[in-house]
Amino acid sequence: MPGHITVRSIPGRLATGAFILHSGTEKWHLPAERAATLHGMAAGAFPFLSRIPATTFAKLLSASEVATGAALLSPFVRDRLAGAALTAFSGGLLAMYWRTPALRKAGSIWPTPAGLPVSKDVWMLGIGLGLMAGDCCCG
Secondary structure: OOOOOOHHHHHHHHHHHHHHHHHHHHHOOOOHHHHHHHHHHHHHHOHHHHHOOHHHHHHHHHHHHHHHHHHHHOOOOOHHHHHHHHHHHHHHHHHHHHHOHHHEOOOOOOEOOOOHHHHOOHHHHHHHHHHHHOOOOOO
16 A cells, blocks of 8 residues: 555654654753754744744744654654655755855865754655655666
């Protein structure tokens, strides 16, 4: 049945789901200073976010991480849907990475030390795309 949960997908779903869920729960009660730092980085990459108060942004980010993590961990959410959520989430993080020059070495895709924590999200993008592809085959 297309889009089902496969045994092969479980390790990636568990690892990314637990990580993202934990990250989201940690952000729910961020101190104002940390929320402002997180918001500033995101607003630097996506200027429209500057209209949202920092604490509201942190709560929205937290909720999106909890929802994404929960979808990945839920046995009732099919691989393709969980993969779409993970792909969208990690794609947003990687777009921020790309739009923030301080996170990359000049003229390069490779991260600076400050960019390493965000650049590693490319692995989540790969897992998300793999979940969406399912059992598709080439040739």
